[in-house]
Amino acid sequence: MERIELATPGGPVDAVVAGPDGSGPWPGVVIVHDMVSATSGGLPGIIERVADAGHVVIAPNLYSRGGPIRCVTRVVRELRSLHGRAFDDVHASRDHLIADPRCSGKVGILGFCMGGGFALVMATHGFDAAAPFYPSFPADRYDEILDGACPVVASFGGRDPALPGAGPRLEKGLTDREVAHDVRIYADAGHSFANLYPAAPLLRVVGFGFDRASAEDAWGRVFTFFNEHLH
Secondary structure, eight states: OEEEEEOOTTOOEEEEEEOOSSOOOEEEEEEEOOSSOSSOTTHHHHHHHHHHTTOEEEEEOTTTTTOHHHHHHHHHHHHHHTOSHHHHHHHHHHHHHHHSTTEEEEEEEEEETHHHHHHHHGGGTTOSEEEEESOOSOGGGHHHHOTTOOOEEEEEETTOTTSTTHHHHHHHHHHHTTOOEEEEEETTOOBTTTOOOTTHHHHHHTTBOOOHHHHHHHHHHHHHHHHHHOO
């Protein structure tokens, strides 16, 4: 993995870039972190996993301009308003991959929690496939963001207290619009089931936490979907 300064309209932000050995070309994937920070939830391992599966990866730090404590409110507000510097950062990440000679020109987006919200919203922003994990974006606003969406592979936890009913609602919205999709709800999983956190036992009490079986199945679906839509 290589740490870079990514040029964006709002100034440089930190980002991590990774890819398989060799010259490619491979499809690109933008990975958007969760709400906690750009290094939490096992993100370095996730970046390596996506790269090792045959992708050129970039993971921008949306909290580069002040850290998570100062930036989380702004970034979440921008997600809900559907515009702002965080969107510019994700667009710049996509452009960076397209300009990378190792990239085939096809680019997907993948994210978790808040990052999953960006992955879902950005499905109409020039990406070729989107993989939101438990996307934190209001389900009653899906009609605002799904018209013209690229193919979507989404994963939810059936015990997620933060997103009740979101999975079925997303599946209906994509079906109604005839968007290629794979939406699955893991009955025994909660929020953040694909992210590793040190306080996992405590998180499980409130419906959060890592679930290995659900995570492995979700990753298998994501890579199968990306193989279909990014090649």
